[in-house]
Amino acid sequence: MASHVAKSYENLLGKLHGISDTQLKAHFTLYQGYVKKLNEIWEKLPKADKATANYSYGDYSELRRREPVPYNGTFLHELYFENLGANGDQCSPELKKALEASYGSWDGWIADLKAAANSSHGWAMTVFDPNTKTVRNDLVSSEHHVGLLVGAMPLVVLDCWEHAYFFDYQTKKADYLEAFFKNLSWKSVNERYAKAMK
Ligand SMILES: [Fe+2]
Known part of the structure; x- marks a missing residue:
């Protein structure tokens, strides 16, 4: 194997x-x-x-x-x-448009991903769903394989397990989420989206 x-x-x-x-x-x-x-x-x-x-x-x-x-x-x-290690890069216009189409606005997408993260003690992520041809926020909670829907192609992957932030933030998960977005490498995310679109 x-x-x-x-x-x-x-x-x-x-x-x-x-x-x-x-x-x-x-x-x-x-x-x-x-x-x-x-x-x-x-x-x-x-x-x-x-x-x-x-x-x-x-x-x-x-x-x-x-x-x-x-x-x-x-x-x-x-x-x-x-998808960590931001270097001043921004979300591509194509992906931004897709996120806004799914969540009404950029802020709507952020708010939904944060809500997914707060609903999960596992993973929250933004995926491209090839079945509906849309981008969507998903949560994978309780175990690493529970909730990842068929065909989903991860774009933004956010680790919400306590081990990802407890040393730095203890129970202040909201502060960790802010830090995650600051460190999010849009270069990586844009490349994933471009690959998903092929
Ligand atoms: Fe982890």
Whole structure:
């Protein structure tokens, strides 16, 4: 099966505003843990007994059932780290238009994404939905794989798990959300949208 090598995001250290290096380093370690578990599952799956696969319990079944957690735990974290590191870039006119079409205005989009974040103890994100050809805010709560709708292509990925902000903000989640928007790399988001549009 496939295997995955954890990426380094040390380039973010010392570059973010309101998200400390201590916070980031702890988050990198957590991300690396998901990569490790994903590889562990991928290593065990080919050897697991398919004959005992069962809805109630089976080694193969349990590996399969948990696979989406470290899979999304790995790749959502990569999308998150990769959309940090703002460098003065702005939302592209095409994406801005799409966000305004979905939420009435730019502020309407921000307010909705914040509301999604406040509704989630997991992830909030803006996705391109190829089924409706619109952009939409989604939340993925409780587990990394619960709530990510079929075909959704993540554009803005916001980690709302407490581990993403507790060192810097404790329970002041609203302050973390402000920091996230300040650090959001529109260059990355614009590239994702352009890719989704192809
Ligand atoms: Fe996280």
